[in-house]
Amino acid sequence: MGAARAAIVERVSAQQSSHTTGFDLFPDRSVVAIRVNGELKDKATTVTETDAVEPVEVDSPDGLNILRHSTAHVLAQAVQKVDPDAKLGIGPPITDGFYYDFDVATPFTPEDLPAIEKEMDRIIRSGQRFVRRVVTEEEARAELAGEPYKLELIGLKGGDDDESVEIGGAELTIYDNVDREGVTVWKDLCRGPHVSNTGALGAHKLMRIAAAYWRGSEKNPQLQRIYGTAWPDKGALKAHLERLEEAAKRDHRKLGKELDLFSFPEEIGSGLSVWHPRGGVIRMEMEQHARKRHVEAGYTYVYTPHITKKDLFVTSNHLVTYADGMFPPIVMDEERDADGTVTKPGVDYYLKPMNCPMHILIYKERQRSYRDLPMRLAENGTVYRNELSGALHGLTRVRGFTQDDSHLFVTPDQLEAETTKVLEFVISMLRDFGLDDFELELSMRDDEKTKWLGSDEFWEYSTNALRHVAQASGLKYTEVPGEAAFYGPKIDLKTRDAIGRVWQLSTVQVDVNLPERFELEFTDRDGQKKRPIMIHRALFGSIERFFAILLEHYAGAFPVWLSPVQVVGIPVAEDYADYLGEVIDRLKGEGVRAELDVSDERMQKKIRTHTQGKVPFQLIAGEQDRAGGTVSFRFRDGTQDNGVPIEDAVARIHEAIDSHAQV
Numbered sequence: 001m002g003a004a005r006a007a008i009v010e011r012v013s014a015q016q017s018s019h020t021t022g023f024d025l026f027p028d029r030s031v032v033a034i035r036v037n038g039e040l041k042d043k044a045t046t047v048t049e050t051d052a053v054e055p056v057e058v059d060s061p062d063g064l065n066i067l068r069h070s071t072a073h074v075l076a077q078a079v080q081k082v083d084p085d086a087k088l089g090i091g092p093p094i095t096d097g098f099y100y101d102f103d104v105a106t107p108f109t110p111e112d113l114p115a116i117e118k119e120m121d122r123i124i125r126s127g128q129r130f131v132r133r134v135v136t137e138e139e140a141r142a143e144l145a146g147e148p149y150k151l152e153l154i155g156l157k158g159g160d161d162d163e164s165v166e167i168g169g170a171e172l173t174i175y176d177n178v179d180r181e182g183v184t185v186w187k188d189l190c191r192g193p194h195v196s197n198t199g200a201l202g203a204h205k206l207m208r209i210a211a212a213y214w215r216g217s218e219k220n221p222q223l224q225r226i227y228g229t230a231w232p233d234k235g236a237l238k239a240h241l242e243r244l245e246e247a248a249k250r251d252h253r254k255l256g257k258e259l260d261l262f263s264f265p266e267e268i269g270s271g272l273s274v275w276h277p278r279g280g281v282i283r284m285e286m287e288q289h290a291r292k293r294h295v296e297a298g299y300t301y302v303y304t305p306h307i308t309k310k311d312l313f314v315t316s317n318h319l320v321t322y323a324d325g326m327f328p329p330i331v332m333d334e335e336r337d338a339d340g341t342v343t344k345p346g347v348d349y350y351l352k353p354m355n356c357p358m359h360i361l362i363y364k365e366r367q368r369s370y371r372d373l374p375m376r377l378a379e380n381g382t383v384y385r386n387e388l389s390g391a392l393h394g395l396t397r398v399r400g401f402t403q404d405d406s407h408l409f410v411t412p413d414q415l416e417a418e419t420t421k422v423l424e425f426v427i428s429m430l431r432d433f434g435l436d437d438f439e440l441e442l443s444m445r446d447d448e449k450t451k452w453l454g455s456d457e458f459w460e461y462s463t464n465a466l467r468h469v470a471q472a473s474g475l476k477y478t479e480v481p482g483e484a485a486f487y488g489p490k491i492d493l494k495t496r497d498a499i500g501r502v503w504q505l506s507t508v509q510v511d512v513n514l515p516e517r518f519e520l521e522f523t524d525r526d527g528q529k530k531r532p533i534m535i536h537r538a539l540f541g542s543i544e545r546f547f548a549i550l551l552e553h554y555a556g557a558f559p560v561w562l563s564p565v566q567v568v569g570i571p572v573a574e575d576y577a578d579y580l581g582e583v584i585d586r587l588k589g590e591g592v593r594a595e596l597d598v599s600d601e602r603m604q605k606k607i608r609t610h611t612q613g614k615v616p617f618q619l620i621a622g623e624q625d626r627a628g629g630t631v632s633f634r635f636r637d638g639t640q641d642n643g644v645p646i647e648d649a650v651a652r653i654h655e656a657i658d659s660h661a662q663v
Helices: 001-017 061-082 110-125 137-143 148-153 234-250 252-258 277-295 308-317 356-364 412-432 454-474 513-517 541-551 574-589 603-612 621-629 645-660
Strands: 031-036 037-043 053-057 097-103 129-134 173-178 184-189 203-213 224-232 307-309 331-332 341-343 347-351 373-385 401-410 439-442 477-480 490-496 500-513 533-538 567-571 592-597 618-619 630-634 640-645
Touching: 031 061, 053 061, 061 097, 061 110, 061 173, 061 184, 061 224, 097 148, 110 203, 148 184, 203 234, 224 234, 224 454, 234 252, 234 541, 252 541, 277 373, 277 401, 277 412, 277 541, 307 308, 308 347, 356 373, 356 401, 356 513, 356 533, 401 412, 401 541, 401 618, 412 454, 412 490, 412 500, 412 533, 439 454, 454 477, 454 500, 500 513, 513 533, 567 574, 567 603, 567 621, 574 592, 574 618, 574 621, 574 645, 603 618, 618 621, 618 645, 621 630, 621 640, 630 645, 640 645
Parallel strands: 439 477, 567 592, 567 618
Antiparallel strands: 031 037, 031 053, 097 224, 129 173, 173 184, 203 224, 307 347, 331 347, 373 401, 401 533, 439 490, 490 500, 500 533, 618 630, 630 640
16 A cells, blocks of 8 residues: 555545544545545445545546446446346456346347436436345345346355456445435345445446356347446546547557458468468567577577377376367377277377476486476467357457467576566567567465465565566566465566557466476485476467467557568659669668569559558669669658768668668
8 A cells, every 4th residue: 555545545544433434535526436444435325533544536447447347337227118028147347337237028239228228318317326235045036036147146255356256245235226315216136335326327238249158158038238437537438438439459469461461261270370481580579589589698499299198188287177178189099890880999189278287298308407407398380279260350259370489497495586577578579579568467366275285484585586586577576366276376477569458478487386287396516316397488479369469469560570571662663663673673682571562553553552551661763863873762751851962872771671761
């Protein structure tokens, strides 16, 4: 807790009496809820003089979630006003908005949304209060007898992140929407908290309709989902919609087709991409630069197969913890007699979803000493994951992708120093690609012992090591209790792109579980056999996803060093093609990706075509250039620099490539 926040808590504590509520302490409308002893509560909650109370502003992360969840309730109320037979699912806040699921006789269409929004506006103007009420399970079942999906949730002792908005608290509660006359006009099973009344809601907009299986299972009924967005005021909503408009222009699927970079042929299968020549050039540059940097940093590249026998993933436990994400087995080496009877059982092989078990086998191939550590293995390893078809999304969510995977084996006393090097290396590499706005998230273990492995000593040591690394980085970082993997803490690196979106990229994950399962050892200085600690590290996450992020970050206008075509020569007329062709040939001979456009199109059409193709440099030459040994530079933004001597032009192009300049 910061000094300013602590001062607020101390000040309000002195004012509290037995009947004090959040309204008394924080009358400002920008405060939509309070945090009492660390727990989010409605603003109407009564507090005592011993409570530590903090305001929750509407523009804070918690405040926005409360605003959006309250707006989701208004959406549900409006839908049941328009269609009284609609049955309610759940309606959680999500990034930048909310959704609510409904079971309706006739699926929603986009044409239904204006009427629903009109009813939402009426509810908001009516100033209905959100009133929390604790109920027993029997009372809740009686009151919500007509809501089968709510009845299913009642009695659950928790749930996933979405369901927890309904039943995640210690008490079972219903929120009544009460009008100005004190009449309850609508109700919903909900944990809360909510804004005080509908008049406290800001600006909203319904965005789209989708189908969603109840509780995320294909075995359950398919419901209709309405997505919306909500913000504290109209200005914030407008800014968000403008960001979405810009994001749509930058959609990597759209740009990938326009710039001829990649595709997903139906003949190959969903979620499986092919890279076209121009996309392949960009990917090659990415991989070669990363490989060079890794070798300089002491990593050794290894290669492993795409498929392996079942036993490996039994030992690693992936066939228990990750079975749903793996493709079905391929049975090999089965033998049958002439009648078709199996005489020799086959062996199950699996497409690998992860590279780590194979890297472990490389470590285990021979005895290791403390002198061998840290051991840094790297691989661009293609993996396969059985994603649901509805989850696939361009290159960011695919079924086959290449991880720039690294696994480091270290002694316990090397953990902090090696993690520091990893983080510094990752940040440096991402800056090479033009990303420079970072923050960290430190995921720590859950307090419940059944949810993690290893000793208290290991968790304390490794968590402190990662905390020290995060603090020393100088970056903003957040500690997130309960989000660590069951086998160790991790640091996630997040970056902000050109239009402000946050992407999670690199992860540094500490693991003592797999070394234990595979019985890895090293001989320490004292001659004793000890377990190494394993660090999982993906820099890009996957090459495909990182490529998509860069494509959207640059809106297709890659830095010169990554551009598939770096220079195009455009003669003013056919007579100058030979002169300009000599310049292009020289550049090609010096390793520049250069082309000469000798098509029959008019010069202005050529300029427009290559500008739309995001080519960084266009070299234009006419009579004056040929006579003076010069060219004209034309840039992607439409500006032009005329009469540039050829030697200067060549040097300028090489400088832009070598410096990773964005032109």
